[in-house]
Amino acid sequence: MTHDDAPPARRRLRLLLWAVIAIALIAVCARARFANDLTTLLPSDHPVIGRELAFFAERGAAQVMAVEAWPLATDADPLNARRLLAELAPRLAAVGARPLRSGDPAALARLADVVHRHLPTLLDADQQQIAASRLDGDGLHAALAALGARARRPDDQFTGSAARRDPLGLAALAVADAIGGIAGPGPAHLPAAPAADGVVVHADGRHALLLLAVDFPPDDLARGRALLDTCATAAAEAGAAGVVFEVIGGYRHFRENLDGIQSDLWASLPVSLIAIAVLLASLVRSTRALIAVHLPMLLSLAAAVALLVIAGRSVPTMMIGFAAAFLGISVENSIHMAMAVQRGDQHLVRKPLLVSYLTTAVAFAVLIGSTVPALRWLGLLVAVGLLVALSASLWLVPLLVERRPQPPPWQALSRHLLAWAEGPARPRWALALVISTLTLPGLFALPVFGHRGLVVLDDLRRMDGSRPETWAALADFQTRWGGFEASDFLVAADAEVEVALARVAAARQRLDLPPSLVERLLPAAPQRRARLAGWNALWTQRPAFAAEFAASARARGLRPAAFTEALARYAPADEASGPQLADWKDTPIGDVLTGMVHRRGDGLWQVAAPLSGADAESIAQRLTAADGVWVASRTRLARHLVTVVREDLAGRFLVMGATMALLVFIAERRLRTTLAVLLPPALALGWTFGLLAWFGVPLTPFSVIVAAFVAGIGLDGAIFLADPEHRAAALPPVLACSATATIGVGSLTWADNPLLANAGCASLIGMIACLVAALLLTPLIAGRRPRPR
Amino acid sequence: MPRSVALLLVVATLAAGEVTGEPLLDRLHAASQALPSLRVAFTQSKLLALFDEPVVTRGVIEIDRRIGALRWEFTGHSVTVLKDGRLRRWGAEGREEAAAERDPGMPAMLGQMRALLSGDWRTVQDLFTLTADPAGASALTLVPKDAAIARYIARITVRFRADLAAPESLRLEAAGGDATDYTFAVPEPGALIAATRFERP
Numbered sequence: 001m002t003h004d005d006a007p008p009a010r011r012r013l014r015l016l017l018w019a020v021i022a023i024a025l026i027a028v029c030a031r032a033r034f035a036n037d038l039t040t041l042l043p044s045d046h047p048v049i050g051r052e053l054a055f056f057a058e059r060g061a062a063q064v065m066a067v068e069a070w071p072l073a074t075d076a077d078p079l080n081a082r083r084l085l086a087e088l089a090p091r092l093a094a095v096g097a098r099p100l101r102s103g104d105p106a107a108l109a110r111l112a113d114v115v116h117r118h119l120p121t122l123l124d125a126d127q128q129q130i131a132a133s134r135l136d137g138d139g140l141h142a143a144l145a146a147l148g149a150r151a152r153r154p155d156d157q158f159t160g161s162a163a164r165r166d167p168l169g170l171a172a173l174a175v176a177d178a179i180g181g182i183a184g185p186g187p188a189h190l191p192a193a194p195a196a197d198g199v200v201v202h203a204d205g206r207h208a209l210l211l212l213a214v215d216f217p218p219d220d221l222a223r224g225r226a227l228l229d230t231c232a233t234a235a236a237e238a239g240a241a242g243v244v245f246e247v248i249g250g251y252r253h254f255r256e257n258l259d260g261i262q263s264d265l266w267a268s269l270p271v272s273l274i275a276i277a278v279l280l281a282s283l284v285r286s287t288r289a290l291i292a293v294h295l296p297m298l299l300s301l302a303a304a305v306a307l308l309v310i311a312g313r314s315v316p317t318m319m320i321g322f323a324a325a326f327l328g329i330s331v332e333n334s335i336h337m338a339m340a341v342q343r344g345d346q347h348l349v350r351k352p353l354l355v356s357y358l359t360t361a362v363a364f365a366v367l368i369g370s371t372v373p374a375l376r377w378l379g380l381l382v383a384v385g386l387l388v389a390l391s392a393s394l395w396l397v398p399l400l401v402e403r404r405p406q407p408p409p410w411q412a413l414s415r416h417l418l419a420w421a422e423g424p425a426r427p428r429w430a431l432a433l434v435i436s437t438l439t440l441p442g443l444f445a446l447p448v449f450g451h452r453g454l455v456v457l458d459d460l461r462r463m464d465g466s467r468p469e470t471w472a473a474l475a476d477f478q479t480r481w482g483g484f485e486a487s488d489f490l491v492a493a494d495a496e497v498e499v500a501l502a503r504v505a506a507a508r509q510r511l512d513l514p515p516s517l518v519e520r521l522l523p524a525a526p527q528r529r530a531r532l533a534g535w536n537a538l539w540t541q542r543p544a545f546a547a548e549f550a551a552s553a554r555a556r557g558l559r560p561a562a563f564t565e566a567l568a569r570y571a572p573a574d575e576a577s578g579p580q581l582a583d584w585k586d587t588p589i590g591d592v593l594t595g596m597v598h599r600r601g602d603g604l605w606q607v608a609a610p611l612s613g614a615d616a617e618s619i620a621q622r623l624t625a626a627d628g629v630w631v632a633s634r635t636r637l638a639r640h641l642v643t644v645v646r647e648d649l650a651g652r653f654l655v656m657g658a659t660m661a662l663l664v665f666i667a668e669r670r671l672r673t674t675l676a677v678l679l680p681p682a683l684a685l686g687w688t689f690g691l692l693a694w695f696g697v698p699l700t701p702f703s704v705i706v707a708a709f710v711a712g713i714g715l716d717g718a719i720f721l722a723d724p725e726h727r728a729a730a731l732p733p734v735l736a737c738s739a740t741a742t743i744g745v746g747s748l749t750w751a752d753n754p755l756l757a758n759a760g761c762a763s764l765i766g767m768i769a770c771l772v773a774a775l776l777l778t779p780l781i782a783g784r785r786p787r788p789r
Numbered sequence: 790m791p792r793s794v795a796l797l798l799v800v801a802t803l804a805a806g807e808v809t810g811e812p813l814l815d816r817l818h819a820a821s822q823a824l825p826s827l828r829v830a831f832t833q834s835k836l837l838a839l840f841d842e843p844v845v846t847r848g849v850i851e852i853d854r855r856i857g858a859l860r861w862e863f864t865g866h867s868v869t870v871l872k873d874g875r876l877r878r879w880g881a882e883g884r885e886e887a888a889a890e891r892d893p894g895m896p897a898m899l900g901q902m903r904a905l906l907s908g909d910w911r912t913v914q915d916l917f918t919l920t921a922d923p924a925g926a927s928a929l930t931l932v933p934k935d936a937a938i939a940r941y942i943a944r945i946t947v948r949f950r951a952d953l954a955a956p957e958s959l960r961l962e963a964a965g966g967d968a969t970d971y972t973f974a975v976p977e978p979g980a981l982i983a984a985t986r987f988e989r990p
Contacts, residue, residue, distance in 0.1 A: 079885060083875065109937035151839050154846035154863040155878075160837035161941055161963035562838035 011399055018396050025302035028309050035314040041374035042641060049640050055491065055608070055632045058600070063214045065097060065249035067231060068477060070207045072242045081243045082208040086199050088234050088245070089210060095227045096215040099199075111587035112162075114579055115171040119569065120535040121528040121578040122174035124520060128534045134168045135542055140549065143168050144556045167553075167566050174520070175589070207480060218254040228255055246473045253466045257753065260465040264751035272747045276740045283409050283736045284338055284401075292400040293334040296392035300327045300385035307384050308377075319374060322705060323381040325745075329360060329712050330389030332737035336720060337393045339733055341401040343408070348726050350394065355667040356716040357390035362663055363656040363712075370648050410732040418731055421721075421775045422784045428776045435772075436683065439690035454689055456646060457698035461635075465753035488616040488633040489596075489608040490516075497581065497597065497605035498524060504607045507629040511622055518596050518609040521579065521589065528578040536572040545570065608632065645701055657682075660715070668722070676722045676782035680773035681714030687773070688766040695761075702755060703762040706745070710763055713741055714770030721774055722782040734774070742767040813921045813929070814910055820953035821908020827852045828980035829955045833863070834970045850973075851982050852906055858987040859906045868990040871902045879990040905956075910947075917945075927953060940964055954978055 006014070039057055044050040067088060069081040089099045115122060123131060133139040147167050151159040200209040216223045228251060235245035277290075284290055304323050308315045333353055340346040364386070367379025408414075421428075445453035457463070490513075492503040502524035508515060523531060539545060546567055550560035581597050584590045600606045611619060616633035623629055657678075665674040685707055689699065697703075717738065720730035746767060748760025828851045835844040848863040858872040867886075869878045876899055878886045904910050910919065910929060922928035927949040933939045943962040950957045955976040961969040 087875070106935040106938050109935065109941060113937050113940065148839070151837060152835075152844050153866065154833050154835070154844070154848065155861075155867050155869060157961060157969055158941060158963065160835070160839050161965055161967045164838065164965060164967075557841075558839050559841060 014395065015399055018392070018399070022299060022302070025299065025306050028306040029302050032305050032309050033314040034317050034320075040314075041316055041319060041372075041377065043372045043644055046371070046640070046644055049637065049644060051630065052632050052637045052640075055489075056634065056637070059595070059608075063217055064100075065212045065214050065227075065247065065251050066477070067092075067210045067212070068207060068246045068248060068481075069210070069238065070244055072239075072244055074206075076242055078206045078208070080241060081206075081238075082199055082201060084234075084238050084241065084243050085208050085210045085245075088231075089199075091230055091234060092210075092212060092227065095230050096223055097212040097227055098215075100211045100213055107586060107588045107590075111175065111584075111589065112165075112171060114583045114587060115174050116165055116569065118577075118579040118583070119166075119170060119174065120573040121523055121531050122521065123170065123535060124515065124523075124527075124531060125534055127173040128531070128538060130173055131168070131170050132538055134170075135538060135545060136548055140168075140552050141556070144549075144552050144558060148556050148558050164562050165565055166569070167563055168570070170570075202480060204480075209481065214251065218250040221255075221258065224251050224255055227251060246477070248474060248477045252470055253464060256467055256470055257465045260467075260751075260753045261756060264748065264753050264756050268747040268751070272743050275743050279736055279739055279743070280335070283335065283732060284342070285406070285409065286342075286402065286404065289338045289342065289401045292397050293331055293338045295396060295400070296334045296389040297327050297330045299392050299396075300330055300389035303388040304381040304385040307381060313377075316374075316377075319377060319381070322378055323385060325705075325709055326360075326364070326378075326382045326712065327385045327389060328741075329709075329716065330357075330386065330393065331740075332713060332716055332733070333357060333389070334393045334397050335733045335736060336730065337397045338401045339409075339729070341398050342404045342406075343729060344403050344405065345729075346398055348723075348729070349720075351667070352719045352723060352726065352730075353393055354390070355664060356719045357386050357393070358667075359660045359663050359715060359719070360712045361386040361390070362659050363708075366652050366656045366659055370652060372645055372648050375645070375648060375652075408729065408732065410735065414728070414731040414735065417735070417775060418728055421779045422727075425780055428780055432683070432773070432776050435687055439687040439694070442690035442693035443686065451694070454693040455698045456642070457700045462698075463700060463702075463755045463758070465755060487635065488611040488614070488631065490611055490619070490629055491606065491608045491632050492629045493600065493604040493606045494628075495604055497607070500605050500607040501597070502526065503628040504609050507623060507627040508609070510627070511619060513614055513619070514612065516596075516609040516612065517589070517592065518607060521584065521593060522581060522597060523578050525578075532573060539570065539572050642701060646704075649704060664719070673722050673782050676778045676780075677715065677718045679781065680718045680777045681711045681770055683777070684714050684766065684769035684773040685711055687769040688762065691765055691769075692762060697758060697761060700755070700758055702759045706759050706762040706766065709741075709745075710766030710770055713737060713767065714774060717770060717774045718778045721778045724779070724783055727779065735771070738767050738771040813927065814919075817910060817927075817949065817953050818908045821854070824954055824978045825853070825855050826980050826982055827955060827976050827978055828982065829976035830974040832972045832974075834972070836968045836970070838965060838967055850905065851980070851986055853982050853984075853987065854906065856984065856987070857906065859902050860982075860986050861902060862990075869902070870987050871899065871906060872987045876902075883990045901959075927951065950976070 039053055042049065042053055044053050067085065069085040071078055071081050134143045144167065147163050150156055151163060200211060202208065214227065218224060228247065231245065231247045238245045281290055284293065301324055304327065305315055305320060333356055336349050337346060337353060340349040361383045364379045364382040367375045370376045370379065443454045445451060490504050490507060492500040494500040501522055505519050505524045505527050508519060519527065549567065553560045553563065581593060584593050596609060597605065597607050616631050616636050620631035620636060623631065661674065661678055664677045668674050688710065717734040720734055721727050742764060746760055746764030748756040749764045751757045751760055828849060830849045833846045833848065837844065846863050846866060851860040858870065861869045866881050867878060869876065880886050917931040917933055920930045929947045931945040933942055941964055943964050946960045947956050948958045956973050958973060959971040
């Protein structure tokens with residue numbers, strides 16, 4: 001029979017009430033919209049973060065990928081690699097990745113038109129220097145000789161007419177980088193238009209690159225998998241032909257991270273679950289009780305999701321994952337209640353249960369005032385969830401668990417542990433002191449061993465679980481090509497596009513940064529004037545250019561009269577209007593430029609010029625308000641986020657600690673008991689992170705969350721062990737809870753994914769430290785059980 | 790400089806879109822299907838304002854439709870082969886040109902080769918208006934739809950033999966008066982062409 005003093009009819013009524021509550025929660029949860037988008041949980045009202053979040057949200061995920069190919073043998077013909085890469089393109093098109101081609105002849109013809117029209121303001125100083133080398137002497141002779149040779153080739157059908165407009169190829173100087181990679185390393189941003197088949201060949205002649213625009217974002221797992229599987233199959237085939245294929249880009253990293261996490265979880269989870277089930281079953285010795293102790297956690301989780309649904313928000317899966325971890329604490333408390341019911345003394349656990357739940361709930365309630373929405377919602381979800389769990393533990397579990405008068409479980413172990421925990425004080429103080437002496441200095445930077453203390457990790461890339469060979473391939477690729485997608489930008493916005501362009505150009509000039517595609521193809525007024533002056537100087541310094549050109553052409557079998565149109569262009573120009581954004585529309589560069597210069601939703605023109613190979617952080621620091629320009633950088637954004645969360649938590653942790661201490665003191669009304677509850681988990685946290693620091697494990701936002709989890713369980717254990725009367729009965733559930741948490745989360749210590757491994761390692765050490773600290777110190781401070789007479 | 794010129798060569802891709810003279814296109818296609826292989830010699834004459842004299846080159850086109858291959862040889866200059874959709878080019882010295890597949894001008898050549906190989910002139914792309922000869926002659930005229938392309942190519946005229954087995958002449962007129970004329974000799978239908986002709990120069 002279930003243990004409840006109420007008459008059966010009232011018990012049935014209570015069960016019915018809980019069933020109604022559960023159904024209502026499930027019904028509300030059924031309307032939940034689960035989402036992976038975390039941007040709404042980030043502090044968008046922070047001046048820097050908000051601006052950059054809006055910037056990157058507007059740009060969207062970079063949907064580009066690259067496949068690089070080269071012959072395995074250094075002396076092998078590289079042509080085979082290029083051909084295999086070109087043949088890969090149609091196969092990838094079938095799975096949603098299309099080569100970025102320059103294949104549209106009309107677009108290229110329009111490009112040539114724009115460049116020819118605006119040549120005087122498109123060539124910058126460096127390009128004018130190259131142009132100057134072609135305007136006289138050997139440079140001129142070589143250029144015209146090459147033109148003649150090319151035009152005479154029978155398989156060349158159009159050089160003749162094309163060259164009459166620009167025989168010295170000055171237009172190509174202006175757009176060589178933009179059309180990218182025909183004969184050299186591409187720019188660090190995405191080349192707008194590689195060769196006709198989409199394959200870009202490196203200047204070393206060995207490496208080739210297929211740039212792809214992908215129809216879907218990296219987090220589209222199913223399509224991403226099909227795309228990468230196709231690449232893997234092609235890579236295997238290419239390998240048989242002596243060619244290496246290497247996929248570069250976020251799609252590969254995304255998949256490897258997910259596959260790694262999945263593999264890590266599959267490796268640890270089944271065994272952990274079985275071990276936990278066996279452990280708990282041996283403790284409660286009843287299937288019914290085993291199920292009952294999980295109900296408060298499930299109800300609390302449902303309540304947390306329902307809260308978001310009622311608030312009209314989508315349910316961020318990651319946030320619910322964190323909340324679930326914290327709400328897992330309620331299983332621990334339910335075990336205490338279930339075992340008390342089995343013993344028939346549940347009245348003894350009501351107070352510690354109440355204190356345990358309320359301390360954790362109040363601690364998380366402090367987060368409701370956080371400036372970070374993610375923390376705010378986490379605080380609210382956990383606080384509300386824990387209150388539901390408390391209710392269920394107090395009133396539902398007793399309705400379901402049967403009284404089972406039998407010897408207490410785990411006596412063999414708990415009797416000895418308890419005897420030791422309540423043994424002589426001096427050795428335990430000494431042991432605590434030794435552990436503290438060994439671990440706590442690790443928290444601080446020391447002049448010995450080059451120890452840096454507890455380091456906060458703000459480079460989120462180090463938490464990426466991509467395989468080492470993937471990082472190596474990316475590093476090689478970046479060395480060779482300088483990257484193919486920009487993540488750092490110099491940004492300006494203004495009602496006038498000309499003003500925004502001028503600000504970016506001036507800032508870049510002041511900071512001595514190389515110009516990007518934006519400054520090259522959309523020069524601001526000062527740049528246009530400078531370029532025009534340089535262009536005019538080319539011709540005013542060579543008054544005899546036309547005559548020399550004619551003589552050189554004649555000497556190379558070319559008719560000077562054919563170049564009348566070109567010679568009219570090769571002359572000083574008057575106006576410096578320069579090309580506008582609209583001029584580049586429908587050229588191969590149009591889409592790329594539109595991505596960099598566009599009118600925002602608020603009506604302002606935004607110019608975002610890529611920062612290639614420059615350190616975004618140092619550039620941001622060198623910019624001043626007078627520049628009217630700011631840096632948007634994904635890496636910098638991540639750093640800012642970590643800093644904001646860290647600072648927010650640092651202040652709140654003190655408040656949380658103080659609130660919990662106050663609550664415990666109010667509940668216990670004895671300073672000694674309060675100390676017995678608070679000191680062990682606090683010390684255990686110090687030991688944990690001191691030890692981690694000695695091991696060189698950095699503090700991550702996730703290990704901070706683990707710390708809170710560990711502290712929560714540690715605190716609960718201390719609360720139950722602080723009561724000398726109840727200590728003997730509480731010890732087995734405390735041991736079980738520590739063991740299950742250690743098995744469940746600590747098993748991830750050996751995960752390949754650095755994020756999981758970091759969290760697993762922190763929780764493994766933390767759980768053990770909490771248990772040791774509670775056994776060492778709580779009975780010592782709170783006092784022993786009264787000895788039986 | 791050659792690179793700069795090459796950038797502009799891409800405009801040469803042959804294309805077709807709105808087509809008048811559907812019966813001629815059908816007949817051309819049907820005629821090609823009846824000829825599994827073909828060899829036809831030609832003379833190319835480039836009349837460029839750049840030069841005082843035309844640049845004349847001889848060559849031969851060989852087609853084996855059974856294996857989907859076409860060889861376009863400018864004798865003494867270069868050989869280009871289209872086989873299984875793959876394009877390869879060898880220079881005068883017989884060395885394969887890595888640059889061929891990256892040459893922005895290659896789509897022009899490729900367009901012509903594909904049309905000749907398949908006999909289907911509809912397959913050429915959609916930048917040109919394709920018109921049959923109004924007088925009923927077996928001829929097609931391609932005029933660029935896009936004004937930017939028209940600055941480089943005025944028109945392309947292809948005249949076919951009466952039996953439609955092969956082209957008789959092809960004239961490419963560029964803006965400014967430049968022109969490239971192909972005059973094709975009497976073809977050899979059913980010519981025996983060694984498979985190795987499509988493997989190397």
